[in-house]
Amino acid sequence: MELSFQMVMSQVMLGLNNGVFYAILSLGLAVIFGLLNIVNFAHGALYMLGAYVALLGFTSLGPLIGMPDFHLNYWAALIVAPLVVGAVGIVIEKTMLSRLYKFDHLYGLLLTFGLALIIQGVFTNFFNVSGDPYDAKPEILGGAVNLGFMMFPKYRLWVIVISLLVCFGTWFVIERTKLGSYLRAGTENPELVKAFGVNVPLMITLTYGYGVALAAFAGVLAAPIYSVSPVMGSEMIITVFAVVVIGGMGSIMGSIVTGLLLGMVEGFTKVVYAPASSTVIFLIMVLVLLVKPAGLFGRES
């Protein structure tokens, strides 16, 4: 098979499109892990929930509130879905996760696994597993743009740009602002930060809320590209776990960069040897475990 530059580039760009989803999700996991020491298994389910908030807001919210002509449009969904899911996250943290901090961290993983099963199970009962299309893509994002070497769908380009902005915005807040310095200090030594009069429990709650809101944001971005289905999250989360093992959760920038790179590698594999594209990230994980067990950006404690 002839490997044309164009073919490789188009798959790598599509891969980058997947990569920004990996980046947003693993960034959310890293932020949550930093402060809560919990791996949020429900992350995929909340990503799916975000997509469904957008879908149902567009199709069912109007009739439900007695205004059949009302549709939650895409732009509104980009704001509403993270808020709704963030609120769900805050409730989860307040009522359940906060009871587990004094126990082994593995219980947090088990609890959020249970939550993921519940959320996914409920949606499987009401919606088609093969997925529903989300047709609220704004017209301005339709069509394609000429990137010089290829025509690229405008919507996917928008997803890449806005995701990168959100990722680097989050990085900036955490690494370069006062609020972020509290957060980093809380990661290092919560007791000491508490002693300085910072409300650490509130900070933890909001961090979890923000982490899962990021997942919901990714869910809305994904809705017009993939069909919205109850299993979209569980397929995603296992790959994202592998991404997180490869990158290590110690570094915010690390998780963003790893997500982007692995998305592109996956896209590249599709051109070179398509059957391996679904496992290549896991194989890279094996390689990283052999060579640098702590992960590319990780610190072994």
Added chain:
Amino acid sequence: MNKILWKILVILGLAAPFIVYPVFMMKLLCFALFASAFNLLLGYAGLLSFGHAAFFGGASYVTGYLVKNSGLTPELGILGGTLFAALLGYLVGSLAIRRQGIYFAMVTLALAQIVYFIALKAPFTGGEDGLQGIPRGRLFGMLDLGQIYSIGGSPVALNLYYFIFALFCLGFWIIYRTINSPFGQVLKAIRENEPRAVSLGYKVERFKLMAFVISAALAGMAGSMKSLVFQLASLTDVSWHTSGEVVLMTLLGGVGTVLGPLVGAFTVVTLQSELSSVGSWITVIIGVTFVVCVLLFRRGFVGELGRLLKKSL
């Protein structure tokens, strides 16, 4: 552990096919062994594997293939499946023990996903259909495991039941002996305080890996047994749902207790068969059980009972 209790359990096991629905009983034995093997790792070595379905399901595919396509006798099929799981356990274990705690769980989950993809895509696994119609065959080429006897008017594969029961007893005995051996004591020492075990001169990695291989092999044996009972090896057996289920069984019954996984497996298998009418709501019920268990009784049924009786069960 009380000898009388063991005798009662064995007698109950022998009499079971005359009392309860034997297929239910055989399913229970398979999952009880699976959960006990898992508990050896989580409860005694403190390692949470989220990928044990790879061994359970992988071995069930291997056994199914050996018996159906290669025409091996059932005991060789099960041996093959178990050896495969042990080898796979060695590979997965050597990689996973390079990371600790939460990362260990994620690594095992991700590695198990590779096995899932192979089961989905490989030419010899039947893809979405899995391996169906696996014959039960003749034990040592002589005793017909498919032989049906009529008990109280209903058909029962009695030979198969006792074969499965014997294998369960063997597997459970190996786990029990491992826990109560010096090796098991070292595992507990590692679980309680790994740096201390290292400073005492134990090669911690080697112990962890050994525990992982034993656990994987016995989980595989349980999966091999399952493929003979249901004459089916399917994608469900290698999926992360199954990995999660075995975690739940162990947690519900009591992590680090000998009897806990049996009680947990009984609870979950009963739930599944009693609630089969609610269809996919079962996922929600399993999820709720998980959450309630983690929040309210982390010791599980047997663990809480042991605390009340002030005894290690």
